[in-house]
Amino acid sequence: MKKSRKSELKLNDDIRIIQYLGSKLQILDDISKEIDNLICGEGIVCDLFAGSGTVSYKLSQKYTVYANDIQEYSKVITKVLLHTEVSDINEKIDINCIYESIYYKQNKIFLQDLFSDALRYEQKILDSTDYEGLAELCELNLYYDGSELASKQIPRAKEIFGDAYDCFSSDFVQQMKNRSDVYALFTLYYLNSYFSLYQCIEIDSIKFAIDKLLEDGVLSEYISNLFLACLIHAVSEIVSSVGKNFAQPIKVVNKNGEIKTFAIKRCMKDRKMDLKPHLVDIFLRLKKLDFHKNSNMVFCENSLNALLLDEMKNVDVFYLDPPYTIDHYSRFYHVLETLVKYDYPELEKKKLNGRLRIMNGRYRDDRFQSNFCILSKSYSEFELMIKRIHSLGASIVLSYSDDDSEKDTRKRVVSKNELVEILSKYYEIVNVKTLNHRYRKLSAKDDNRKEMNNSELLIICK
Ligand SMILES: C[S@@+](CC[C@H](N)C(=O)[O-])C[C@H]1O[C@@H](n2cnc3c(N)ncnc32)[C@H](O)[C@@H]1O
Numbered sequence: 001m002k003k004s005r006k007s008e009l010k011l012n013d014d015i016r017i018i019q020y021l022g023s024k025l026q027i028l029d030d031i032s033k034e035i036d037n038l039i040c041g042e043g044i045v046c047d048l049f050a051g052s053g054t055v056s057y058k059l060s061q062k063y064t065v066y067a068n069d070i071q072e073y074s075k076v077i078t079k080v081l082l083h084t085e086v087s088d089i090n091e092k093i094d095i096n097c098i099y100e101s102i103y104y105k106q107n108k109i110f111l112q113d114l115f116s117d118a119l120r121y122e123q124k125i126l127d128s129t130d131y132e133g134l135a136e137l138c139e140l141n142l143y144y145d146g147s148e149l150a151s152k153q154i155p156r157a158k159e160i161f162g163d164a165y166d167c168f169s170s171d172f173v174q175q176m177k178n179r180s181d182v183y184a185l186f187t188l189y190y191l192n193s194y195f196s197l198y199q200c201i202e203i204d205s206i207k208f209a210i211d212k213l214l215e216d217g218v219l220s221e222y223i224s225n226l227f228l229a230c231l232i233h234a235v236s237e238i239v240s241s242v243g244k245n246f247a248q249p250i251k252v253v254n255k256n257g258e259i260k261t262f263a264i265k266r267c268m269k270d271r272k273m274d275l276k277p278h279l280v281d282i283f284l285r286l287k288k289l290d291f292h293k294n295s296n297m298v299f300c301e302n303s304l305n306a307l308l309l310d311e312m313k314n315v316d317v318f319y320l321d322p323p324y325t326i327d328h329y330s331r332f333y334h335v336l337e338t339l340v341k342y343d344y345p346e347l348e349k350k351k352l353n354g355r356l357r358i359m360n361g362r363y364r365d366d367r368f369q370s371n372f373c374i375l376s377k378s379y380s381e382f383e384l385m386i387k388r389i390h391s392l393g394a395s396i397v398l399s400y401s402d403d404d405s406e407k408d409t410r411k412r413v414v415s416k417n418e419l420v421e422i423l424s425k426y427y428e429i430v431n432v433k434t435l436n437h438r439y440r441k442l443s444a445k446d447d448n449r450k451e452m453n454n455s456e457l458l459i460i461c462k
Pocket of ligand 1 (some may be wrong): 052068
């Protein structure tokens with residue numbers, strides 16, 4: 001009983017499709033209150049850095065919302081949360097139609113046949129909770145074009161993969177990229193890192209079914225987005241990484257080649273996870289979402305370009321939550337971006353010991369580098385953004401959080417004082433509000449739960 005009440009609350013107040021770094025889930029009411037103070041009655045709010053879409057969804061309960069983010073996965077999520085497509089959702093729509101479709105079945109059979117030896121081998125390891133076997137798979141580095149497989153591991157890789165060993169070549173990746181009758185991206189790119197081989201096959205086959213059913217007109221634009229958002233959620237839940245993002249897969253072996261006990265147990269648990277319960281759970285919750293307006297819009301633009309769109313002339317308040325550290329979001333969520341784009345990207349390489357190596361995180365080569373995260377560019381990027389918003393005649397609610405050594409937070413690329421300096425050049429009233437949330441956190445220093453002060457700020461400009 002208690003559990004269902006909690007999920008009801010989650011459903012309408014703070015829907016979270018992905019765990020997102022810098023998510024403003026905790027301060028939704030504060031943001032909403034400040035926007036209420038700026039808008040009398042009806043109005044349009046633009047969430048210019050929408051990320052996980054939680055702020056956009058909250059604001060859509062009162063206002064028309066324009067959501068923008070440079071990342072494609074954010075677009076999919078916010079389109080669902082803001083209900084921008086015509087919805088034909090009804091009681092009969094069931095996510096099981098994916099599993100029942102011929103496309104899901106065909107794709108899965110194709111990949112299961114191709115990787116039959118390796119799949120059988122993996123299943124044995126997972127069934128018997130064989131930590132050493134799993135560690136060996138994690139360290140094998142046979143993926144993508146095969147260039148990261150050490151020569152001494154070739155015989156073992158051939159033993160495990162059998163004929164499928166030859167799939168890991170540039171030619172094969174290219175062949176798969178050119179085929180529209182089968183999807184194999186996750187299987188070729190991410191096996192034995194963020195996911196198991198079996199999980200990759202599932203992800204590829206579900207994505208294939210969603211795309212094909214849309215192409216056939218069996219699924220509407222809205223329902224296919226909804227299913228894709230569910231897949232984004234499920235992939236984020238089962239990923240084997242610290243913090244459930246995609247910056248690095250869990251490293252299960254230390255420098256001396258010894259298995260790390262905690263990491264391998266964690267990895268085993270993640271690898272055994274089934275996508276389906278996560279897909280079904282989020283689907284049932286999204287299906288019951290409340291929708292308040294049908295004039296919302298979603299954009300996927302660099303923020304400075306978004307501000308030049310005609311639609312922005314009608315915005316009353318911009319909610320700004322840009323990144324403030326040197327960490328690019330595209331590094332943490334590149335796998336979700338690739339899931340949505342499904343474009344078999346080149347993988348990023350870095351020079352190591354005189355040789356170009358694919359990085360451990362298997363990042364896409366073209367991932368977006370935000371000027372807000374670059375020390376030499378962030379100040380002028382902020383200045384131009386504020387100047388453009390001011391010329392649109394709109395007010396601003398801006399989120400900022402100070403770095404704090406006690407919380408091991410990353411250094412900010414722009415300081416609070418610099419921000420206030422920029423804002424004050426354009427706005428007469430610049431009001432800095434500190435949100436007084438206290439919460440308990442495990443202290444890295446002494447292993448005790450400590451009361452911490454939330455250093456979230458909201459800066460209101462009008
Ligand atoms: C702090 S997060 C926003 C979190 C969001 N408020 C939430 O609660 O989920 C910052 C977002 O800005 C996006 N971003 C970074 N640089 C951008 C740019 N130049 N244009 C548009 N979006 C950008 C990132 O993709 C990321 O989703």
